[in-house]
Amino acid sequence: MPEPSHRELPERACASFERLTGLDLSIHDLQGLLWGQVSPHRFQHLRQPCLLVKRHDQHGCTVFDVDALYPHLAAHPQGVVKRCFAGVVEVALEVRAEGRLWLVLFAGAWRARPGFRPDLDSPDRRPGPWEPQVAALAPGGDQDLAAALELLHQLAARLSAWRRERTSAERAMGGHRTRRETILRWIQDRHREQVSLADLARDLGLSVDRASHAVGEACGSGFAALMADERLRTASELLRTTDLPVREVIAASGFRNRAHFHQVFRRRLGTSPARWRRSREA
Secondary structure: OOOOOOOOHHHHHHHHHHHHHOOEEEEEEOOOOOEOOEOHHHHOOOOOOHHHHHHHHHHHHHHHHHHHHHHHHHHOOOOEEEEOOOOOEEEEEEEEEOOEEEEEEEEEEEEOOOOOOOOEEOOOOOOOOOHHHHHOOOEOOHHHHHHHHHHHHHHHHHHHHHHHHHHHHHHHOOOOOOHHHHHHHHHHHHOOOOOOHHHHHHHHOOOHHHHHHHHHHHHOOOHHHHHHHHHHHHHHHHHHHOOOOHHHHHHHHOOOOHHHHHHHHHHHHOOOHHHHHHHHHO
16 A cells, blocks of 8 residues: 555545544644645534534533633643533643644544543533434443553644644754745635735735735736635535535635625536535445
8 A cells, every 4th residue: 555645644534533432523623734634524523413513502512611611621631531511532642842832633423331430510400402322332341441542642642742743843944934825724724714915015024005905926827726625625525525504515615605605616616515525425
């Protein structure tokens, strides 16, 4: 089997973890280094019943992860078993690089078995429309959870080695990027946010007019076109690889509204998002 290229390695490692374990993997990338290296669907919890939970209480999920899980992980570097307010059980592991939190890796999901005691349990457990789907999950046994955490450690080591190789290559080049590489990396990292040319200009240390010229000279297209292309790539990947409703694809890929998304999609791909998705399922 041929060795994966440096760019392909993170996605190969993530896909191998899922194939080996039969679990769903999701990633919080706090430094944005894996964006463009792995499939966009890996940056969200897209398993059932998580999608249903998020549709009813996205805020609750975010609060639990940020306010409860992140501080807990800092005190438990070997990973934790957590249960969210909806009753979904996962394992989670933090990955640090150069003394800073880089990734949080999640794998799951299970339902709690009788007598289950997680490392971290949501104090805000409550019923909801997700209960039948949670009940349909396999129960999480001690050996299953321990094995998943061990394999997450192995995945973390693989991704950390990839990061070190990338850092070494950049340092060997003097740590410098061309203007084109800098602009494209910025767009890749920030396209899911509601950012503007003025934001890019500020980060480049240029006026807005000069930044506009610099983008065109370096990349051959304007800022808006480059941003739309990157958002469309993300949206297309989410349509192809997930069951997310179109409205959630729009939000996850950075388009400002449904009308703009459909306009760009039809202009570039010649059909509607729904028809495009169906054609990929045929």
